[in-house]
Structures are given as C-alpha cells and as structure tokens.
Amino acid sequence: MFKKEQWKKNxxxxxxxxSVKYTRMYELISQQWLTTPDIQELCECGQHKARxxxxxxxxILTNKGKKLPVTSLKSVPTKLFxxxxxxxxxxxxxxxxxxxxxxxxxV
Numbered sequence: 744m745f746k747k748e749q750w751k752k753n754x755x756x757x758x759x760x761x762s763v764k765y766t767r768m769y770e771l772i773s774q775q776w777l778t779t780p781d782i783q784e785l786c787e788c789g790q791h792k793a794r795x796x797x798x799x800x801x802x803i804l805t806n807k808g809k810k811l812p813v814t815s816l817k818s819v820p821t822k823l824f825x826x827x828x829x830x831x832x833x834x835x836x837x838x839x840x841x842x843x844x845x846x847x848x849x850v
Contacts, residue, residue: 764839764842765835765838765839765841765842766839766842766843767784768785768835768839769835769836769839771784771785772785772821772824772825772830772832772835773821774821775820775821776818776819776820776821777797777818777819777820777821777824778797778816778817778818779793779794779797779816779817780793781818782796782797782819782824785824785828786828796824796827796828797817797818797819799827800819800823800824800827801817801819803823803827804819804820804823
C-alpha cells in the first residue's frame with residue numbers, strides 16, 4: 744500500500760529544492776485524466792509506486808460504484824488524484840505563475 748504521509752514529506756522537501764518545476768506540474772494537472780507515467784512524474788516515483796497510486800484511486804472509484812473507461816492506457820481522473828494526494832491546484836497554479844514570471848514567460 745502506498746504511504747501518502749511519507750510521499751507528502753518528500754514532496755514538500757523536494758519542492759523546496761526545486762526538483763520538479765511547478766509549470767510542468769500545472770501542465771499535468773490541467774489534463775482531465777492522468778496516466779501512470781503522469782503520476783510517476785508528478786509524484787517523482789518509480790513506475791511501480793505510480794501504478795500502486797493509480798490502482799488505489801481506481802479502487803476508490805469502483806467502491807463508489809463508478810466505472811472507468813476501458814482504454815489501452817489506464818488513467819484516473821485528475822480531480823480524484825489531487826484529492827487523494829491532497830495537492831492544492833490553486834497553489835500549484837500560483838507557483839507556476841511566479842515561476843513563469845521569473846523566466847519572462849506566461850502560464
């Protein structure tokens with residue numbers, strides 16, 4: 744089972760060091776669906792952990808009686824991922840905007 748608390752601790756530590764850009768995070772969470780590689784990039788984890796996270800989110804959906812679309816690339820709704828990982832999308836947007844302003848770009 745994926746340990747969310749440990750991930751959150753590492754996530755905040757890595758954000759302070761600036762490992763993954765907020766602009767990239769914003770691009771990913773702006774999608775309607777997230778695949779395992781997207782989750783892997785957002786969580787900065789391996790494929791196995793990303794798959795665990797995706798499967799846990801899938802299980803939450805199926806326990807609520809909802810179904811996921813059948814596709815070659817399994818994916819989960821971004822909104823549910825953000826809720827599950829307790830990521831504040833407004834904060835990510837704000838930080839991406841600041842990051843872009845420093846580079847002289849626009850989000």
